[in-house]
Amino acid sequence: MESLDKSRFIRIFDKFNDDLRAYNGSQFVSFTTGVPATWESYKPIIRSIALERLGADKWTTNDIGSGRILAAVIRAIEIKESQDVRNNLVPWEPRHNQPSETGRLRDELGNGPARQRFERHVFDLFRERREPADILDELVDLIGRRYSLIAYLYYVLDDSRFLPIGTTTFDKAFEQLGFDVRTTGRCSWSNYQEFIAAVHCVQAGLTKWVGVKDVRLIDAHSYLWLLVRLPQKIAQMRQQGLQRPGDLKTAMIGLAQGVINRVGNANGQLLERVVKNKELFGFSSTEAFYDFLCRAWEEQDGRCALTGLPMLLPQKRRPVTELVASIDRKDSAGHYSPDNIQLTCWFANRWKGTQADHDFGALIDILRRGEEAQRDYPQHFGAITE
Incomplete structure (x- = not known):
């Protein structure tokens, strides 16, 4: 709590309440009702589905390198049970011709030593064979600083200790509150622990200074997300001429x-x-x-x-x-x-x-990038193929 200014914290919470009233005419009651529940209650559900799809308790050492663990991880990310229950904690659904995280996993770890290393790290993480700190930094060495993907795996492992992350949004929330914590481009065990410690401080502030009851760690996480996204949503509504x-x-x-x-x-x-x-x-x-x-x-x-x-x-x-x-x-x-x-x-x-979406998407990408895109779409530039 030493990092938080009480008066600033309360002032920002009051602004949050004002935003809720501007958005739908009601103020904050709890994290299990209203806008917080509508927007954020899916996260524990996603985690439960992910655990079931992983089936880590059934893994054996023979699975390491076989591709079965990688396939289970991808299934645990690509969750879309319905429009209300879908995983947006990791950007796995391709949008605007941007590669998805699971697509990258398939491409980069399809076979060979890299897949075996990845599956060894994930096996050891979920079977508690090594320290989570060591595994996280080794995952970064293997697949890069893909914070949302790695943090998601840790959140699925243990939601009492770990949290998902969207770096840009949380950095903006921390800046509002006066935290000297930044996460963008800094995926590491030490940075992840700073992030979680900051969310713990927010959890304590909501309980002690605002008087919110039964605040879970994931609720404080949701609050930080809403601090940034709710004003953005209101601005978008106003731009569209919408009042409610x-x-x-x-x-x-x-x-x-x-x-x-x-x-x-x-x-x-x-x-x-x-x-x-x-x-x-x-x-x-x-x-x-x-x-x-x-x-x-x-x-x-x-x-x-x-x-x-x-x-x-x-x-x-x-x-x-x-x-x-x-x-x-x-x-x-x-x-x-x-x-x-x-x-x-x-x-x-x-x-x-x-046209199919992917064909039209290729043309849009060519329109954006011009001749630079020729290598990626040779069929559209008249390349002769056998």
């Missing part, structure tokens, strides 16, 4: 109705029957369709899934522009179903046409 999260749903209802009308006309069905066609939509009701689109907007952070550009929401008195959001089917031959829908800028949706 419910306004987002109103905009998505408009998008959804457009799709329902098009599909209904194409199939000769009455509109009220369209979403009951499970083969077509895969949603239980129109309400489920609207809610899905709202979640997709939140998950994509209001950015086009194909270009990464910030999208505009369709609203009355706003002229239709090329950056207005639209509902795109990843596979144009497929249905408007939960696993085949993404939100994109209208121009990207139109330009993509019937």
Whole structure:
């Protein structure tokens, strides 16, 4: 607690309460209700699923180097049970043509000595064969300073001692509170311990100075995340002309109705029957369709899934522009179903046409990088192949 200024801490908590009221009209009650629960309660669920998928208690030394431990780690990261239960503690879902962490693991550790070393480190970590401090620094030597990936494994191992991390966000939160702790580009055992110690201080401050009851370490972690992300979300809402999260749903209802009308006309069905066609939509009701689109907007952070550009929401008195959001089917031959829908800028949706996402993504990457991208996409530059 020596690193925290009490008056500053309380002032920032009061600002946090103001942000909560600005976001949805209610103030902080607990970490198990309201916005903190809606945004952050998934983390212990993800950890539980990850432990089950790892199955570390069944590993044997014969598994080291076989690829089975690496495959289990990847399964424990790539968790998407539903739109509400998905792992965003590690950037494993490819976005805007950026490589995913699990994709990199597959490429870099597919076979050979590197995979054997990685599996030895993970085996020793979960079977308590060596000190966690030694293993973390050896993982850094092997795969680089991939803080979110390594911290996630430690959080899955023991949530009473370890935490996940998103370095940029937490560095901003620490700066607000006056902590002299920075994590970006500094993945190491000593830095990880500084990070966890700082979160412990915040946990104590919430309990002793603010009077919040039953604050777990992961709750203090969530609080720090919200300190940074909640103002960002409010600013984004204001930019879109939204006053409350419910306004987002109103905009998505408009998008959804457009799709329902098009599909209904194409199939000769009455509109009220369209979403009951499970083969077509895969949603239980129109309400489920609207809610899905709202979640997709939140998950994509209001950015086009194909270009990464910030999208505009369709609203009355706003002229239709090329950056207005639209509902795109990843596979144009497929249905408007939960696993085949993404939100994109209208121009990207139109330009993509019937192309596959990865083909259109390659063209967007070429547009950004120019001739520099020729080596990565020789087929688009007229290279002759056998």
